[in-house]
Amino acid sequence: MMCKTFASSFSSFCTSIHFQKEIAFFSFQCERRPLDMLSSLLRQALPPRLHSRRSTASATTPSSSSASTPMLPKQPSHSTTPTPSIPHRRRRRRHRNTELPPIAPDATKAETLSAYAPHSEEGSEKNAGNPPAAKQTPSMHLIKARQLKYLSEIEPETLREMFYVGKSSSQWKEMKEYCLTIFESFNNMVAIFKVKDLGTSYLSSDCILRKEMLDVTYDLITELPSEIQRLILKSIVNCLLTDRRTSSTDSLRAYYILLLNPMFDSTQTFGIFAHLLRQVASLTDQEHHYLVHWIKELQSTEFKSIINRLNSFITWKMFPNRPQDLPHPSKCTWWVPSAVKVMALFNAANNLVRPHIVPFEDFYNNSLERCDLLSEYYKWQNVYSHGGFSFCQYPFILSIGAKRSILQRDSEQQMIVMARKSLVDNVQKRQLPDIGMLFLNLKVRRSNLVSDSLNEIASKQSELKKKLKVTFAGEPGLDMGGLTKEWFLLLIRQIFDPDYGMFTFDKKAGVYWFSSAPCTNYQEFRLVGVLMGLAVYNSIMLDIRFPACCYKKLLSPAVVPYNNPKMPVGVAQLTLQDLQLVHPDIANGLKELLEYEGDVQEDFGLTFQVSYTELGCVKTHPLKTNGENIFVTNSNRGGYVQLYVDWILNKSVYEMFKEFYHGFHSVCASNALIMLRPEEVEMLVCGCPTLDLNELKAVATYDGYTSLDVTIKYFWDVVLKFPLEFQKKLLLFTTGSDRVPIGGTADMTFKITKVDDTSLLPMSHTCFNQLVLPTYKNKKTLRAKLLTAIQNAEGFGLE
Numbered sequence: 056m057m058c059k060t061f062a063s064s065f066s067s068f069c070t071s072i073h074f075q076k077e078i079a080f081f082s083f084q085c086e087r088r089p090l091d092m093l094s095s096l097l098r099q100a101l102p103p104r105l106h107s108r109r110s111t112a113s114a115t116t117p118s119s120s121s122a123s124t125p126m127l128p129k130q131p132s133h134s135t136t137p138t139p140s141i142p143h144r145r146r147r148r149r150h151r152n153t154e155l156p157p158i159a160p161d162a163t164k165a166e167t168l169s170a171y172a173p174h175s176e177e178g179s180e181k182n183a184g185n186p187p188a189a190k191q192t193p194s195m196h197l198i199k200a201r202q203l204k205y206l207s208e209i210e211p212e213t214l215r216e217m218f219y220v221g222k223s224s225s226q227w228k229e230m231k232e233y234c235l236t237i238f239e240s241f242n243n244m245v246a247i248f249k250v251k252d253l254g255t256s257y258l259s260s261d262c263i264l265r266k267e268m269l270d271v272t273y274d275l276i277t278e279l280p281s282e283i284q285r286l287i288l289k290s291i292v293n294c295l296l297t298d299r300r301t302s303s304t305d306s307l308r309a310y311y312i313l314l315l316n317p318m319f320d321s322t323q324t325f326g327i328f329a330h331l332l333r334q335v336a337s338l339t340d341q342e343h344h345y346l347v348h349w350i351k352e353l354q355s356t357e358f359k360s361i362i363n364r365l366n367s368f369i370t371w372k373m374f375p376n377r378p379q380d381l382p383h384p385s386k387c388t389w390w391v392p393s394a395v396k397v398m399a400l401f402n403a404a405n406n407l408v409r410p411h412i413v414p415f416e417d418f419y420n421n422s423l424e425r426c427d428l429l430s431e432y433y434k435w436q437n438v439y440s441h442g443g444f445s446f447c448q449y450p451f452i453l454s455i456g457a458k459r460s461i462l463q464r465d466s467e468q469q470m471i472v473m474a475r476k477s478l479v480d481n482v483q484k485r486q487l488p489d490i491g492m493l494f495l496n497l498k499v500r501r502s503n504l505v506s507d508s509l510n511e512i513a514s515k516q517s518e519l520k521k522k523l524k525v526t527f528a529g530e531p532g533l534d535m536g537g538l539t540k541e542w543f544l545l546l547i548r549q550i551f552d553p554d555y556g557m558f559t560f561d562k563k564a565g566v567y568w569f570s571s572a573p574c575t576n577y578q579e580f581r582l583v584g585v586l587m588g589l590a591v592y593n594s595i596m597l598d599i600r601f602p603a604c605c606y607k608k609l610l611s612p613a614v615v616p617y618n619n620p621k622m623p624v625g626v627a628q629l630t631l632q633d634l635q636l637v638h639p640d641i642a643n644g645l646k647e648l649l650e651y652e653g654d655v656q657e658d659f660g661l662t663f664q665v666s667y668t669e670l671g672c673v674k675t676h677p678l679k680t681n682g683e684n685i686f687v688t689n690s691n692r693g694g695y696v697q698l699y700v701d702w703i704l705n706k707s708v709y710e711m712f713k714e715f716y717h718g719f720h721s722v723c724a725s726n727a728l729i730m731l732r733p734e735e736v737e738m739l740v741c742g743c744p745t746l747d748l749n750e751l752k753a754v755a756t757y758d759g760y761t762s763l764d765v766t767i768k769y770f771w772d773v774v775l776k777f778p779l780e781f782q783k784k785l786l787l788f789t790t791g792s793d794r795v796p797i798g799g800t801a802d803m804t805f806k807i808t809k810v811d812d813t814s815l816l817p818m819s820h821t822c823f824n825q826l827v828l829p830t831y832k833n834k835k836t837l838r839a840k841l842l843t844a845i846q847n848a849e850g851f852g853l854e
Contacts, residue, residue, distance in 0.1 A: 202236065203236070203243060203246045203247065206233060206236055206237075206247050207246055207247045207248075207249070207251070208251075209233075209268075210268075211267055211268055211271040214233070214268070214271055214272065214275065215271065215275070217229050217230055217233070218230055218275045218278075222278075227279065227280060227283055230275070230279060230283070231279075231283050231286070234272075234276060234279070234283065234286075234287050235286060235287065235290055237272070238287055238290035238291050238294060239290055239293070239294070240294055240297070240298060241294055241298040241305065241306050241309035242298075242305065242309075244294075244308070244309045244312050244313075245264075245305045245308045245309055245312075247268075248264045248265050248268055248269050248272075248308075248312060249263060249264060249265070249308070250263045250264065250265055260304060260345055260348075262308065262311065262349040262352065263308075264308060264311070264312070269312065269315065273315065273316060273317050276316075276317075276318065277317050277318065284318060287318070288318065288324060288327060291313065291316075291327060291331075292327055292330075294309070294313075295327070295330055295331060295334065304345070307338070307342055307345055307346060307349075310331070310334065310335050310338075310346070311346060311349055311350075313331055314331070314335065314361065314397075315357070315361070317360070319331075319364060320360075320364055320367075322367075322371055325368055325371060325372075326382075328368060329368075329387065329390045329393065329394075332365075332368075332390075332393040332394050332396075332397050333389060333390075333393040335393075335397050335400075336392070336393040336396040336397055343400055346400055347400050347403045347404045347407070348404070348407075350400060350401055350404040351404035351405070351407050351408050351412065353404075353412065355412050355413055358401065358405075358412045358413055359413050359417055361401065362398065362401060362413065362417055362418060363417075365394050365397065365398045365401075366398075366418075366420045366452075368390075368394050369391055369394050369395065369420055369422075369423075369452075370420060370422045372387070372390050372391050372394075373391065373422065373423070373426070374422060374425065391444070392444040395444075395446070395449050395452060396449075398418065398449070398451075398452060399449055399451070401418075402418055402449075402451045405418075409632075415451065415732060415734070416454075416455075418451045418452055419452065419453070419454040419455070420452050420453075420454070421454050421456070421457075423446060423452065423453060423454070423457055424454060424456055424457045424460065426446070428446075428453075428457055428460055428461050428464070429461065429464045429465075431445050431446050431447050431461075432445075432447050432461050432464075432465065432727065434447075435447035435448060436726060447461075447730060450729075450730035450731070453730065455735050455738055455739075455797050456797060458727070458730055458731060458735060458739075459594075459739060459797055461727050461730070462591070462723075462725065462727045462728075462739070463594060465725050465727050466520075466592050466593075466725070469520045469725075470520060470521055470522055473518070473520045473521050474492075474493040474521060477492045477493065477518075477521075478492070478493075493521065493522065494521050494522045494523070494524045495515060495518045495519060495520075495521040495522065495523045495524065496524050496526070497511045497512070497515075497523070497524070497525050497526070497542070498511065498525075498526045498527075498528055499511065499525065499526075499527060499528065499542065500527070500528045500529075501527060501528075501545070504545055504546055504549060505546065505549055505550060505579070505582075508542075508546055508582065509578060509579065509582050512582060512585055513578070516721070519585065519588075519589070519721060519722050520592070520722065522593070523539055523589055523592075523593050524538075524539065525538045525539045525541075525542040526538065527542075534822075535822035535823070536791070536821070536822040537791045537820070537821030537822040539593065539595065539791075540595060540790070540791030540792050540821060541791055541821070543586065543589075543590060543595055543597055543792075544598070544787070544791070544792065546586060547586065547597055547598065547599060550579070550582075550583060550586075551567055551599070556570060556572065557569075557570060557579060557580065557583070558570055561637065561638060561639070563639045563640065564602065564636055564637060564638070564639055565600060566600050566601060566602045566636065566637065567599070567600055567601060568601075568602065568605075568637050568638075568708075569708040569711045569712060569715070570708075570711070571667070571669075571707040571708055571711075572669060572670070573669070574710075574711065577710060577711060577713075577714040578714065580711045580712075580714040580715045580718070581714040581715065581717060581718035581721075582718060583715055583718065584714065584715040584716060584717065584718020584719035584720075584721070585718040585719070585721060585722055586718075587599065587718075587719050587740055588718065588719040588720070588721065588722025588723040589722050590740055591722075591723055591736075591739050591740060592722050592723060595792065596740075596741060596742035596792050596794030596795070596796065597740055597741060597792075597794065598741065598792075598793060598794055599740060599741060600741075601737070602633070602636040602637045603633070603636060603733055603734065603737065604627065604629050604633040604636065604637065604704055604733075606733035606734070606736045606737050607627040607629065607633075607733045608625045608626065608627045608629075608704075608705075608712060608716070609625070609715075609716060609719060609733070609736060610627075610728065610731065610733055610736065611624070611625060611626055611627040612624065613728045613729045613731070614720075614724075614726060614728065614729065615717070615720045615724060623709075624713055624716050624717070625705075625709070625712040625713055625715070625716040626705050626709070627704075627705070629700055629701065629704045629705065630697075630700065631645060631646060631696060631700055633700070633704060634700045634703060634704060637703070637704065638703065641703070645696045645699060645700070648661075648687075648692055648695075648696065649692060649693065649696060654689070655687055655688055655689050655692055656686045656687065656688045656689075659687065660686075661686070661687040661695070662682060662683050662684065662685055662686055662687065663677065663678045663679050663682030663683070663685045663687065663695055663698065664676060664677045664678055664682045664683045665678060665699060665702055665703075667707075676702070676707075678695070678698040678699065678702055679698060738797050739797070741794060742792075742794035742795050742796050742797060743794075743795040743796065743797055743799050743800075744795075745795070745799070746779065746782055746783060746786065746795055746800065747799065747800055748774055748775055748782055748800070749775070750799055750800040751800040751803065751805050752771055752775075754800070754803060754804070754805060755805045755806070755807060756804070756805070756806050756807075757806070757807050757808075757809075758806060758807070758808040758809060759808060759809025759810075760807055760808075760809045760828075766809075766828065766830050766831060766837070767807065769831065769833070769834040769837045770807070770828060770837060770841075772834060773834060773837055773838045773841065774841075781842070781845065784845040784846065785841070785845050787845070788817075788819050788826075788844060788845040789805065789819045789821065789824060789825070789826045790803070790805075790821055790824045791821035791822075803824065804823075804824050805824050805826070806823065806824060806825045806826070807825075807826050807828050808825055808826070808827045808828070809828065809830065810827050810828070810829050810830070811829070811830055812829055813829045813830060813831055813832070813836075814829075815829050816840055816843055816844045817829065817840060817841055817844040817845075818844070
């Protein structure tokens with residue numbers, strides 16, 4: 056009766072979402088009958104011949120499974136004292152002694168019996184005068200060990216044959232027993248999948264699993280009948296209940312095996328998956344360290360599938376289609392934090408590998424953009440007052456759109472605070488409020504763009520966190536965003552001109568880098584930093600082609616040190632791969648030095664110093680103390696290369712980059728920067744690197760036109776055939792910037808307005824991303840007029 060109760064309760068458990076109640080019931084049953092879960096396996100433990108002997112023996116003496124139970128003394132038959140008995144327990148023992156098939160089909164009867172035969176005859180000689188005792192049955196541990204040994208020696212091809220035989224005959228007995236044995240316990244999982252004959256090249260902390268066998272097993276499990284899959288899930292639950300308190304390297308391997316289980320892709324298994332994630336998340340730091348190093352060995356497809364599974368679980372919990380299917384919120388508050396913490400292990404593993412196993416964008420969960428992100432941000436900032444979990448603690452899961460939203464809303468809050476402060480100051484000074492005090496107003500001349508901009512910014516340092524508005528001297532125009540875009544564009548174009556001397560341009564790398572030539576005024580580098588900060592702060596895209604290491608340095612550290620002006624800033628740990636993106640020729644030369652097979656000292660004659668040209672003169676600089684007298688050899692060339700890279704990317708441009716760093720952070724002084732990767736900062740500054748006008752066509756709206764009008768058809772036929780250079784000029788003409796927002800052109804607004812005067816050239820309102828297009832009668836005229844407009848659009852034509 057108890058078996059039926061157990062089975063029915065567990066069946067309801069597998070179909071129930073309310074995991075908590077079922078856990079308590081299942082734990083109670085397991086405590087009462089912990090060995091009943093093995094009954095299906097024990098029925099295969101002994102050959103049939105041994106069953107009859109065991110049955111005969113059980114009629115006279117207790118079985119070996121109860122040998123350790125204290126036996127009550129026998130009472131004389133004439134005694135009036137009733138003989139105590141345990142009929143229920145005896146019935147259970149007899150039930151376990153029913154006929155069982157052999158462990159392995161290919162095991163002979165003699166081999167099976169010899170395993171349980173006595174090893175000496177001394178016992179029989181000593182008991183020659185005593186009545187014959189019943190033969191002892193084999194121990195359950197020995198049966199289990201033999202069965203595990205057999206299963207652990209199965210090869211992938213044998214398992215596939217077993218599966219196809221079961222599929223063709225609809226007899227799944229062998230596959231069922233194999234799968235249930237695996238997930239019966241953590242020890243079974245490891246015993247079956249562990250590599251045999253390790254040798255001396257493995258450490259105890261290595262994963263050492265038969266990955267091919269594990270992959271084949273999981274591939275076949277997903278194709279088994281649903282009733283067998285439910286039994287497997289039941290076994291997994293039993294493992295999580297009974298083995299959760301164990302702490303060993305083998306237990307870690309079992310957790311690793313379970314994390315790879317594709318059965319957890321189904322939302323119906325998410326309740327069990329949540330408990331697995333909770334146990335993995337609660338492991339110690341040392342155990343997490345092992346897991347991370349095992350995870351980094353996964354193939355990219357498998358790695359990505361697990362990341363997708365975790366993200367699906369988080370989305371399902373955060374935004375359920377049927378909230379009533381979930382447990383009470385108070386009972387599953389730990390579901391999402393556990394999943395995110397496990398995902399952090401995968402993120403750490405991904406960051407250890409170069410190149411990354413998967414792109415960092417694969418960790419993004421775009422559904423989180425629907426959350427109250429500012430609330431998450433403030434919760435993270437005020438951990439002592441709010442406490443608890445916040446997604447901002449794990450920024451790898453937040454998309455660049457979510458981070459941009461946080462940064463923009465944080466910037467808006469700072470703008471409001473600055474505007475309110477200005478208003479209060481004016482009131483205290485008894486001055487009339489002026490709308491201009493709410494903005495950072497810059498008035499510049501086109502003929503003196505850099506100097507005027509530098510002077511305006513230097514005189515208004517306290518107002519940099521206000522909304523930016525630009526006015527060009529001598530030109531009418533109200534800045535609704537278009538003039539600001541033009542100011543950024545013209546200023547960047549002039550500052551980054553190689554003839555201006557602030558930056559050098561490498562044609563092979565296609566990027567700008569800081570000039571190491573001596574400079575008497577570093578304030579212009581601070582201006583460039585302010586420009587980048589204002590662009591991010593005001594959501595403006597810039598065409599600045601810096602290498603990736605520039606943004607690494609810009610986040611080193613991500614927050615300006617407080618009250619410590621002497622602390623180095625903008626210094627990052629950079630490698631030869633970073634130098635490859637700045638000066639590929641120098642990087643290739645250093646790489647050849649590292650790979651040279653001859654005598655480096657004899658053939659190159661290098662010392663620990665670097666030579667460079669300054670104002671036409673060749674100068675040298677020691678890379679270390681007394682470096683000019685230390686030769687580069689085969690043994691120290693690695694250190695030489697690292698010092699060379701550090702000098703070029705850090706030390707030689709330190710003063711310039713320090714001003715650039717402080718300029719950027721004078722505007723973007725926000726803790727939200729801590730959440731950003733260097734690649735994400737680049738995207739915030741420069742926008743999306745790709746331009747697809749087909750996406751722009753899909754989001755275009757029309758005023759006076761429809762998408763079926765002939766002029767509109769002419770327009771899209773012409774611009775889609777433009778080369779990329781002219782497509783960017785069209786984007787610049789219409790929006791004031793040739794850069795695409797982070798979400799791509801699909802996130803832009805683009806409006807085409809009709810005008811009947813065909814003598815006019817196309818016009819634009821860059822503040823509103825609006826193109827005014829006359830109704831030209833043919834495609835040739837439209838193309839000629841449009842090219843004339845976009846190639847002569849600076850200044851007067853932009854509003």
